[in-house]
Amino acid sequence: MRPSRADAAPAAAVADGSAPIRIFTEARLYREPAGGFVTLDRSSADGAWRPYRDRWADAQLVARVGDVRPGDDDALSVGPIEVRPLPYYTGPRQLLAQLPRLVTAVIRTTSDISLCMFRLPGPIGFIGSLWCRLRGRRYAVEVVGDPVDVLRSGVAGSAGVRLAAACGVVMRWAVGGAATAHYVTEQTLQRHYPASRATSTHVFSNVDLHEDDFTAAPRSERPAIRRLIAVGTHDQLYKGHDDLIRAVGLLRADYPELRLRLVGDGRHSALLRSLAARTGVEDRVEFVGRVDSRTRLRELLDTSDLFCMPSRTEGLPRALIEAMARGVPSIGTTVGGIPELLPAELLVPPDDPVRLATLITRLADDPRLAAAASQIAWQTAQRFRPEEMARRRSAWYAALAELTSRGKVPVEANRGDS
Incomplete structure (x- = not known):
């Protein structure tokens, strides 16, 4: 297992405590024996979270966490960002078995926080964003995919195909209630999952090229x-x-x-x-x-x-x-x-x-x-040159910073005509 970077403190699990922003992701993380967390996915490694950590030193990452997978020498550090672990699962069957615990854990981690940011689609983001909207809490979303297309592709079997349309409805409702939204497409996801007219929207790829x-x-x-x-x-x-x-x-x-x-x-x-x-x-x-x-x-x-x-x-x-x-x-x-x-x-x-x-x-x-x-x-x-992406990302981080400075503001004020 590759250790965390020598010039950065290892990530630590947080049992409780507040932070200005919590980032809810579908990434799968694994514990290191010496402490800290790693991932097998390059898009979930340190670089994905560094911009948030640079702006909010006490930002927290919320993700499912499993035991260390032996023999994964290429595992990547998630960096020195605090992690709040969720129950681990992979695949529809394990998700169903863990669902009661997952719902409880996600709801618990949406409290005592200035702003929750949910990466959609995915069970974790759906649970958290729907709970925040029902409770009148401000939240942000990153729209990175289409659950209808994913489920209709057969990745969750015939049951997933049958649930695809319902998941699309849930996704539209979740995005429609967000205080600010980031889309990775120029127009495709926006057509299917529009934000309200009052929502601050930002468009840039989550691809980080050098x-x-x-x-x-x-x-x-x-x-x-x-x-x-x-x-x-x-x-x-x-x-x-x-x-x-x-x-x-x-x-x-x-x-x-x-x-x-x-x-x-x-x-x-x-x-x-x-x-x-x-x-x-x-x-x-x-x-x-x-x-x-x-x-x-x-x-x-x-x-x-x-x-x-x-x-x-x-x-x-x-x-x-x-x-x-x-x-x-x-x-x-x-x-x-x-x-x-x-x-x-x-x-x-x-x-x-x-x-x-x-x-x-x-x-x-x-x-x-x-x-x-x-x-x-x-x-x-x-x-997708770095300087253009940096300019667009800067506007997104500024929008999140404004929301974190407001604290717990009811989402009703930002619902618009969603």
Whole structure:
């Protein structure tokens, strides 16, 4: 297990006590034997919380916390932010078993606080934001995904599909009562989950890129599409890596030189390996595993010809933006915020390996189209330069600071026409 950074005190669990802001997240954290907390998810590591900690030294993170997972040498520190642990669960069955304890714990941690900020969607954010709205408490939300799309993708089984519409109603009500809201998309999530007219809204990606993540220009040569890459978790199948394997299988006879790298891991990795074997492309699919090093990820992207994001649901995908910043020609599906990043000619519907394979062949057969895709990708990624994101984030932090300074103010004054 990688220890917490030497120059930062380890995070500590807090049994009680107040703070100006508590950040409720669906991240899964794990205890370190020596104290402190780690995560296996790069987007939930220290960098995600540092801006809040820098502004509020006593900010607190509220998340489910499990025991240390042995053998995870690549676990990442969440940094020196105080953590209030919630009951740990993974998957619908464990959530159902832990639900009474989870509801009690979330409600308890919404008290004795100036401001609660909930990252939506997710059970923790839903419980906390609904309780705050019912109690007339001000709260903030970060809208990072669409629960309807997530549940309809099948990640929670048939029961989740049946509950999708109801979760959409809950999400709209939760967002509608927020005092301030942050959306990661320019318009997609706003259409489905609008804030009230009185709500202060902020739009910026939660993707935190460095200047080193950008190439100086798009790719100058007309690329030959031979090496595909996809990045995403295998904890669920909503990243569509199974469809990508099937697409490569459809192309194995006509494009024998085609290779695919899958970056990511999770409980469905074995299933994906089995699918590659059954499809006859076991020798053409490389399972890279989880990559936490930005340098290593850049190397993988720079040696790939086409980035594929065949997702069944998305917010605004970090992995796609990272690839576009390197000038990698990119394709995706018509879900979530992906159409905000890619033009229609580089998109296919989800759950359609045949059309995905057809799009790959179009780029493989037309180097000019591949070069144009690189230009489109790189130009679009410029919107996510660090200085522009910093400006937008600063306005969001200022809005949160204003709310924390007001203390416990009834939310009714900010309901508007939600």
